[in-house]
Amino acid sequence: MTSIWVGDRVRLRGGEPEEWQLAMEFDQDATVMRNADRLHPPRSKAGYRKWAEANAGTPDDDTFGVGIESLAEGRLVGGLSTNGVDKNAGVFSYGITIGADFQRRGYASEAIILLLRYMFGERRFQKCDVDIYAYNTASLKLHEKLGFIEEGRRRRSQFFAGGYHDVVLMGMTVEEYAHAHSLGSVESC
Template identity: 25%
Template sequence: MLFESSRLKLRKMTTEDTKLYHKWRNDQEVMHSTNPSLDVYPMETTKEFVEQVILGSHSAKSYIIVEIENERSIGVVSLTNIDYKNRNAECIIDIGEKDYWGKGYGSEALKLLLDYAFYEMNLHRVSLRVFSFNDRAIRMYTKLGFCQEGNSRQSLFRDGKWHDIIYMGILQNEYFEKRV
């Protein structure tokens, strides 16, 4: 099955996931390395976001990452800003359950999403943004074949310092070559 590996499976996000997503979205430690605003959201705002932006968008596909052994939802992975004409999309990943950090679940989930993006959707390019201090994520993206395409200098203020936002991308043929 395309959306399943030895340890993970991806399933479509539904409105029933709102409470869990709300928990992850408001966990400052989880969002520290991925969300530029670090706002705390009321449940109603998260509900509207899930219904309109995640589930109601024709240019986004979001999946809950489920660890198979315990059937535990551990994070979310998405393709956003899908441009079907130019065959481009952005990807986002958050492992919301901190006890699953640093164990390869993020890269495994992202491989499943990239397989879908390139093999099934026939996208030409997938891009992402990563904060310059997120060394672990940058290593993972590079290992998967993403290349740095640019950066937005000192555009994020976090922990009392200015940080760059790095733009990375991978092309379909690069992904196929990496998978061989």
């Protein structure tokens, strides 16, 4: 049996409420937090538990968050969630976070490929847009390697760490994805 949610390195799966400590652990690294979104005020253990319980519910088919589990280590190493879903235009976006101790092992690239295969091949989306902070060169290189095209830049559009930062806009169409990766196939039983 094969699963669309399992690759060679990672499995995408729902988060469990008892995994709140992993989110708290990831939030201890300011760089990880900024690259994913922005710095948030400290949260209590009860706050992390409440957040984990609220996010462990049943997702809909297009807007959802999943945990990224390392197959080798059998533990959560990050998270991935869709956002900016526009069903009329067939466009979506996503955000991804990999814990600092698990970066540069291929987890992010494989998780993104699995997500795109689902959104393009199963949900009929025709384009994926991502926003990446210009200073995050590792993420820019990763997305370029996966086949995303730089489409523009929003100059000085975010403020943190005492300064203004540009956001690079990148996108990939379903045709570009299919050319670089597989949309999958239907296996006979």
